[in-house]
Amino acid sequence: MASSNGTATISVQKLIEEKKKKQSARKMEKIMPILLLSTATVSVLTTLGIVFTLLFETFTFFGDVSIKEFLTSKTWYPFSDPGHYGILPLISGTLRVTGIAMIVAVPLGLASAIFLSEYASDKTRRMIKPILEVLAGVPTIVYGFFALTFVTPILQQIIPSLEIFNALSPGIVIGIMITPTIASLSEDAMSSVPNAIREGALALGATKLEVTIKVVLPAAVSGIVASIVLGISRAIGETMIVSIAGGSTPNTGFDITGPIQTMTAYIVQIAQGDAGYGTTIYYSIYAVGFTLFLFTLAMNMIAQWMSRRIREEY
Amino acid sequence: MKLIDHNNILHHTKPRRKRNTTFKYLFLAATLLSLVVLAILLVRVLYQGLPYLDWQFLNSLPSRKAEKAGIYTAFIGTIWMMAVVIPVTFILGVGTGIYLEEYAKKNRFNTFLQVNISNLAGVPSVVYGLLGLTIFVRALHFGTSVLAAGLTMSLLILPVVIVSSQEAIRAVPKELREASYAMGATKWQTIRTVVLPAALPGILTGAILAFSRGIGETAPLVVIGVPLYLAFLPNSLLDQFTALPMQIYNWTSRPQEEFHALAAAGIIVLLGMLILMNSVAVWIRNKFQRRY
Numbered sequence: 001m002a003s004s005n006g007t008a009t010i011s012v013q014k015l016i017e018e019k020k021k022k023q024s025a026r027k028m029e030k031i032m033p034i035l036l037l038s039t040a041t042v043s044v045l046t047t048l049g050i051v052f053t054l055l056f057e058t059f060t061f062f063g064d065v066s067i068k069e070f071l072t073s074k075t076w077y078p079f080s081d082p083g084h085y086g087i088l089p090l091i092s093g094t095l096r097v098t099g100i101a102m103i104v105a106v107p108l109g110l111a112s113a114i115f116l117s118e119y120a121s122d123k124t125r126r127m128i129k130p131i132l133e134v135l136a137g138v139p140t141i142v143y144g145f146f147a148l149t150f151v152t153p154i155l156q157q158i159i160p161s162l163e164i165f166n167a168l169s170p171g172i173v174i175g176i177m178i179t180p181t182i183a184s185l186s187e188d189a190m191s192s193v194p195n196a197i198r199e200g201a202l203a204l205g206a207t208k209l210e211v212t213i214k215v216v217l218p219a220a221v222s223g224i225v226a227s228i229v230l231g232i233s234r235a236i237g238e239t240m241i242v243s244i245a246g247g248s249t250p251n252t253g254f255d256i257t258g259p260i261q262t263m264t265a266y267i268v269q270i271a272q273g274d275a276g277y278g279t280t281i282y283y284s285i286y287a288v289g290f291t292l293f294l295f296t297l298a299m300n301m302i303a304q305w306m307s308r309r310i311r312e313e314y
Numbered sequence: 315m316k317l318i319d320h321n322n323i324l325h326h327t328k329p330r331r332k333r334n335t336t337f338k339y340l341f342l343a344a345t346l347l348s349l350v351v352l353a354i355l356l357v358r359v360l361y362q363g364l365p366y367l368d369w370q371f372l373n374s375l376p377s378r379k380a381e382k383a384g385i386y387t388a389f390i391g392t393i394w395m396m397a398v399v400i401p402v403t404f405i406l407g408v409g410t411g412i413y414l415e416e417y418a419k420k421n422r423f424n425t426f427l428q429v430n431i432s433n434l435a436g437v438p439s440v441v442y443g444l445l446g447l448t449i450f451v452r453a454l455h456f457g458t459s460v461l462a463a464g465l466t467m468s469l470l471i472l473p474v475v476i477v478s479s480q481e482a483i484r485a486v487p488k489e490l491r492e493a494s495y496a497m498g499a500t501k502w503q504t505i506r507t508v509v510l511p512a513a514l515p516g517i518l519t520g521a522i523l524a525f526s527r528g529i530g531e532t533a534p535l536v537v538i539g540v541p542l543y544l545a546f547l548p549n550s551l552l553d554q555f556t557a558l559p560m561q562i563y564n565w566t567s568r569p570q571e572e573f574h575a576l577a578a579a580g581i582i583v584l585l586g587m588l589i590l591m592n593s594v595a596v597w598i599r600n601k602f603q604r605r606y
Contacts, residue, residue, distance in 0.1 A: 025500055032502045033417045039409030040418075043431050043476065046469050050441060053448040111344030119338050128345060135352050137523075137588065139530025141559045142581050145566045146355050149362075149574050179348050205327075207334040230436070237438025239533035244566055264440045264533070271443070271537040277452075289444045293437065300436035304429075 054293055057286035064280045070287065076250040076261075078270075078281045085284060087291060089250035093260035094295075097171045097242055098235040100256065104175025105231055109182025110224070116183070117190040118212050129184070136180035144244030147173040152245060165247025165259035173245070174238050178231040185230065189223020189307075190216050226306035233299035237292065239264035263292045359585070363578030371579055376543040376561065381572075385580050387544050388561035391460075392529060392587075394548050395557055398464025399471070399528050406468070407475025407524075408517055414476075415483040416505055435473035442470040443537025451538050458539040461551040466534050471524040478520020482513040515602035522595040526588045532559035542567075558584050 062070070065085045073086025112132070116125050152169040156162045162169075193216050201211045217224070247259025248269050261269075267285045275281040374384025410431075418424040446466030456462035486509050494504040535557055542564035544556040558580060565577035 025503065028502050029500050032505075033413070036409045036413035036417060039406045040413045040427055042406050042469075043410060043434060043472060044427065046445070046472070047430050047434060049449055050437065050445050053445055054441075057448070108344050108348060111341045112348060115338075115341035115345045119341060128349070131349055131352065134592075135348055137526070137530075137592070138352075138355070139532065139559060139584065139588070141530065141532045141562050141566070142355070142359070142585065145562065145574075145577055145581060146358070148566060150354075150358055176348065176351050183345075183348075207327075207330050209334040209337045210330070233436055237440065239438065239440045240563070243536075244563070264438065267440050267444070268533060268536050271447070271539060272542075286444060289441055293441050296436060296438055296441075297433065300433055303436075304432060 050293065054286055054290040057283050058290045061280065061283035061287040064283070065287075074252050076266075078284055083280060083284075085280075085287075087263075087288065089252050090261060090263045090266055090288060091291070092252040093167065093242075093246070093250060094236055094262040094264075094292075096167045096254070096256055096260060097174060097238075097246065097262055098232060100168060100171025101174035101178060101235040101238075102228070102232060104172050105178045105182055105235075106228055108175070109179045109227070109231070110186060112179065112183035113186035113190060113224075114212055117187045118208060118216065129187075132180040132183060136177070136184075138177070140177070140238060140240040141244075143173050143177050144170075144241040147241055147245035159257060162257045163247075163259055165245065165249075167246060167256040167258075167260045170241045170245040171256070173241055174235050177238070177241070178234050181234060182227045182231045185227030185307075186220070186224045189220040189227065192223070193219045222306045222309040226303040229299050229303040229306065233296045233303065236299065237264065237296050239268055243268045263288050263295075267292075356585075359578045359581050362575050363580070363582045366575050366579040367582055371576075372583070375545050376564075383565075383576055385558065385561055385583060387547055388556050388558045388580070389583065390547050391544070391555035392557045394460045394551075394555055395464045395467065396525065396529065398461060398551065399467050400525060402465065402468040403472055403475050403524065403528075404521060407472055407521065408479045410472075410476045411479030411483055411517070412505060412510075415480050416501070416509070431473050431476055435477070438533075439470055439531055440533040440537055442466055443534035445469070446534060446538045456552065458541070458554055459552045460548050460555050462538060463535055463540055463555070463557070464551075466538055467528045467531060470531065470534060471528045474524040474527065475521050478524070479513070479517045482516025482520065483509060485516060486512045515598050519595045519599045522591050522598070526591040526595075529587060529591075530559060530584060532563055535560055536563070558587075 065083075070085055070087055072088070073084060074088050075084040075086050076089040077084040116128060120128070147169045148164075151173055152162070152164060152166070155166075155169055155172075159168075197215055197219065198211050201215045202208075206214070242262045243265040246262060246265055248261050248265060249259040250261040250266070251258075266288055270281060270285045275285075371384045372389065373386055374382060375386055376388070377383040414424065414428065418427070443466065446462060446469075450456045450462035450465050451458060454462075456465075490508050490512060491504055494508045499507070540560055541554060541556050542560055544554060548555040562577050562580040562584065565573045565580065568574075
C-alpha cells in the first residue's frame with residue numbers, strides 16, 4: 001500500500017525510539033517481580049528475626065537459670081540475689097486477667113453478634129458495626145487510663161477489699177476491648193450460614209431464638225470458636241492495660257482483688273527500669289517474651305484452623 | 315369448623331414467643347452496653363481533660379508542675395515517627411500486596427508467605443518491641459531513636475497494610491486487566507497504569523487505618539526504651555524522641571489527680587488525631603469507591 005510505504009520512510013528514527021522504549025519496558029518486566037518479591041520477603045525476615053532473637057537470648061538466659069526452675073518454680077523474684085525465675089506466677093497472672101476478660105467478652109460479644117446477624121435490620125447493623133469498630137480502635141493506653149481512674153474506683157465501692165492494682169479491673173476492661181473482635185468475627189461466621197437453612201426451620205414453626213440456638217449457632221460453631229480463641233490470644237498479649245492497672249506483684253493462686261503481674265507487664269517493667277545489658281534480668285525478658293510468643297502463636301494457629309473449617313462446610 | 319384455630323396456636327406458642335422477645339431485648343442490651351461503655355469513656359475523658367486543653371498545653375514542654383506541662387515534644391515526636399512509618403509501610407505493604415496478588419504462583423513458598431503474614435498479625439505488640447530492641451536499637455546501633463522506633467512500628471502494622479492492599483487489588487475486576495493486555499500493555503504497565511490507580515482508594519483506606527493504629531501503640535515504644543518525657547525536639551532521624559502515648563503513660567502512672575487530668579487532655583489530642591485520620595479514610599472510601 002502506498003500509505004504504509006509513506007509512513008515507513010519517515011519513521012525510521014521513530015522505530016528506533018520505539019524499540020528502545022520496548023527494551024526498557026521489557027527490563028521493567030524483569031526487574032519489578034524481583035523488587036516486589038524482595039519487599040514480600042521482609043515479612044519472612046520479620047518472622048525469622050522474632051524467632052531468632054527470642055530463641056538466641058532465651059538460650060543465653062538458660063545458661064544462667066535451669067529450664068526446670070523456669071518451668072516449675074512458683075517464685076518469680078528476679079531482684080533478689082540469687083534471683084528466682086519460676087514463670088508460673090506470671091502465667092498465673094496472665095491467665096487470671098484473660099479469664100476475667102473472656103467472662104466479660106464472650107457473652108457480650110456473642111449476644112451482639114446474634115443481635116446484629118439475626119435480629120437487627122440492615123440499617124441498624126450498618127449503624128452499630130462501625131461504632132463497635134471504633135471501640136476496637138481505641139488505643140490500649142486509653143483503656144489503661146480508663147481502668148485505673150474509672151473502673152477501679154467504681155469496683156472499690158462494690159468490693160471494699162479491692163486494691164488499687166488488681167486483676168479484676170484490667171480483666172474487665174480487656175474484656176470490653178476484645179468484645180468487638182468476637183462480635184464482628186462471630187457475626188461474619190453466622191451471616192455466612194445459608195438463609196435456606198434458617199427459612200427451613202422458620203417454616204417448621206421455630207421462633208427466631210430457636211433458629212438461632214438450634215440451627216445457626218451449631219452451623220457457625222467453628223467460626224465462633226475461632227473468634228473466641230483469637231480473643232484469648234489478644235487478651236494474653238495485651239500489655240498497657242495490665243501494666244497500668246494490674247500492678248507488678250507476680251503471684252500464683254486465684255486472688256483477683258490484689259495486685260498481680262502478667263508476662264507482658266513484666267517485660268514492660270524491666271524494659272523501663274535499668275536492668276543492665278547482659279544481666280540475667282535483661283535476658284529474662286526474652287525468655288518471658290518467648291513464652292508469650294508461643295502461647296499466642298498456638299492460639300492463632302488454632303483460630304486459623306477453626307475458621308478454615310467453616311469455609312469448607314457449605 | 316375451622317381447620318386452623320388461630321387463637322389456639324397463639325395460646326400454645328405464647329411462652330416460646332415470649333422467650334424470643336425477651337432474648338431479643340437481652341441481645342440488644344448487650345450490644346448497647348458496649349456502646350454505652352464507649353460513651354462513658356469519651357465523656358469521662360472529655361470531662362477530665364477539657365479544662366486543661368488549651369493552646370498552652372499544645373505548645374509547652376513537659377514539666378513537673380501540672381499547670382505548666384504540655385505535650386509539644388510528644389506531639390512533634392509522634393509526627394517524626396510517622397514520617398518513618400508512613401513511607402516504609404506503604405512501600406513494603408503495597409509491594410508485598412502486588413506481589414502476592416499479581417505475581418505469586420500457587421506454590422509452597424507463596425502459601426507460606428501468606429500464612430506467615432496472618433501469623434505475624436497475631437504476634438503481640440510487646441514482642442515486636444523486643445525485636446526492635448534487639449535488631450534496631452542494639453545490633454544496628456540506632457539507639458532509641460526516631461528511626462528505630464519508626465521501623466519497629468512499621469513492622470508491627472505491616473501485616474495490616476499488606477492484607478488491606480491485597481483485598482483492594484483483588485477487588486479490581488479481571489476485565490480491566492484484560493482490556494489493558496488487549497491494547498498491548500505489558501504486565502507491569504497494566505499493574506502501574508490500570509490496577510494500582512483502581513485499587514488506590516482501597517489501599518489508602520486500609521493504610522490510614524493501620525497508621526492510626528501505629529500512632530496509638532505504646533507497648534513496643536516502652537520496650538525499645540523511648541523516654542517517658544523529653545524536653546527537646548529531635549533534629550534528625552537518629553535523635554531521641556518521645557511520643558504522645560508515652561507522655562500519656564507517664565502522666566497516667568503518677569498518683570496525683572492533676573496529672574491524671576493532663577493524661578486525659580493528652581488522650582483527647584490522641585483520639586482527635588485518630589478520629590481525623592479515620593474520617594479521612596472513610597471519606598476516601600466513600601468518594602472514590604467505584605463498583606464495577
